[in-house]
Amino acid sequence: MWFRPIFQSDAQRRDDGNRPVSGLLLVQHRPRYEGLLERTNARKGHRPKSSLIAFALLLISLIFFIKFAHAEASPATFAECADRLLAEATTRGVSSLVIDSVKPLLREDTRIVSLDRSQPEFMQTFAGYFPVRVNNQRIDRGRELLREHQSLLQRIQRETGVPPQYLLAFWGLETDFGRVLGSHIVPVALANLACDSRRADFFREEFIKSLRILDRGDITVDRMLGSWAGAMGNMQFMPSAYLDHATDGDKDGKRDLWNSTTDALVSAGYFLSALGWTTGQRWGREVLLPSNFDYLQTDKIEPLSAWANMGVRDTAGRPLKQTDTPARIIVPSGHQGPAFIAYPNFDVIMKWNRSEYYAISVGRLADQIAGGGKLVRPIPDIPERLPLESIRTLQENLALLGFEVGPIDGLAGPATRRAIAAWQHARGWIPDGFTHPETLSALGDAPVPSSTTP
Numbered sequence: 001m002w003f004r005p006i007f008q009s010d011a012q013r014r015d016d017g018n019r020p021v022s023g024l025l026l027v028q029h030r031p032r033y034e035g036l037l038e039r040t041n042a043r044k045g046h047r048p049k050s051s052l053i054a055f056a057l058l059l060i061s062l063i064f065f066i067k068f069a070h071a072e073a074s075p076a077t078f079a080e081c082a083d084r085l086l087a088e089a090t091t092r093g094v095s096s097l098v099i100d101s102v103k104p105l106l107r108e109d110t111r112i113v114s115l116d117r118s119q120p121e122f123m124q125t126f127a128g129y130f131p132v133r134v135n136n137q138r139i140d141r142g143r144e145l146l147r148e149h150q151s152l153l154q155r156i157q158r159e160t161g162v163p164p165q166y167l168l169a170f171w172g173l174e175t176d177f178g179r180v181l182g183s184h185i186v187p188v189a190l191a192n193l194a195c196d197s198r199r200a201d202f203f204r205e206e207f208i209k210s211l212r213i214l215d216r217g218d219i220t221v222d223r224m225l226g227s228w229a230g231a232m233g234n235m236q237f238m239p240s241a242y243l244d245h246a247t248d249g250d251k252d253g254k255r256d257l258w259n260s261t262t263d264a265l266v267s268a269g270y271f272l273s274a275l276g277w278t279t280g281q282r283w284g285r286e287v288l289l290p291s292n293f294d295y296l297q298t299d300k301i302e303p304l305s306a307w308a309n310m311g312v313r314d315t316a317g318r319p320l321k322q323t324d325t326p327a328r329i330i331v332p333s334g335h336q337g338p339a340f341i342a343y344p345n346f347d348v349i350m351k352w353n354r355s356e357y358y359a360i361s362v363g364r365l366a367d368q369i370a371g372g373g374k375l376v377r378p379i380p381d382i383p384e385r386l387p388l389e390s391i392r393t394l395q396e397n398l399a400l401l402g403f404e405v406g407p408i409d410g411l412a413g414p415a416t417r418r419a420i421a422a423w424q425h426a427r428g429w430i431p432d433g434f435t436h437p438e439t440l441s442a443l444g445d446a447p448v449p450s451s452t453t454p
């Protein structure tokens, strides 16, 4: 919580700055306020009847207003909403047997909605994200499981084109190889989210789909456990992904992604295949960039040969292949950290989970499970978390200076990265678009005067 004191002192400074204005407003209002008090005192004891009636009417309308506003503000109760969800499920063909088994379990759980609504205070950096997910313990366990499930994994590769190490990497990242499956009853979690206004439509569909899964007899509701957001089983499939891609790999008649490792791994293979996995291609790899590399080119998709011609090499120092594979360069910790080249399968991983950090972690964990070594360029010693308030200030400042930052949301997404890179470039800094400490102290601490526009 190291950012709190800084944030509070900033807010304090703003309050101090406003004080003369507030004081001025108070001075302007005081005579009128005092005048009203004087008049009321003067008329005490002989208030005209009409003003008494007016007062009573005002009071009554105020009470009605409060009551009405309250009724307007409070949505239907959870029980009413749950009944509506079940009625819709019945209309859409879910059996009464499943409805009856789910209905007594549907209770309001305010923790679930507050988890969905809780706003993060920090943005995790790659330095904070990566080592927690790709570490020796996970690599070792992955290698053990690679040996243990060798023939199954080879069979899945033949059927779906997805190599063993990737299936294990997803499994490792999603549930630590089945160790943490989640403890929420999925239809209950989804009903709570569907009865909240934030993403009601999405979660209503997932709720009804979770009941369809129950209707197929793959699992009973008490064993249908998952995350608070409704992701289920070893591979954390949402019900929609389950209905479309879950596969009965062990041919026991049930598609059980919770208890059958075979079903879980086979299903992940078919899911990745459906997302567009390119057989015979890697996710990408760590690369070495030449010292004169133009960082404004990152995020552009170019043939591998174009990157090779710009001097990008593999970690052994060899030039990249002269092929037309589309690829882009990613530097998640800036120019001082490791650089990666990402191929089309990287985007397939991002269809599973829209996060570059996640996709790099899946790729790297897969490589190391398959025997690859550590990163050649280590992640620099930079903060593991950044306060969202700083990023927001940085975005506001970039917008003030005329750079296109996209939405001012405290999250340094691609548009913000490009804006940072353009700002860095205008200052003669290496334009890697990264929130370096120097960049943050120049843009993220306080509003900048717009006269410093480059």
Ligand SMILES: [Ca+2]
Residues within 6 Å of the ligand: 247, 248, 249, 250, 251, 252, 253, 254, 255, 256, 260, 263
């Ligand atoms: Ca099965």
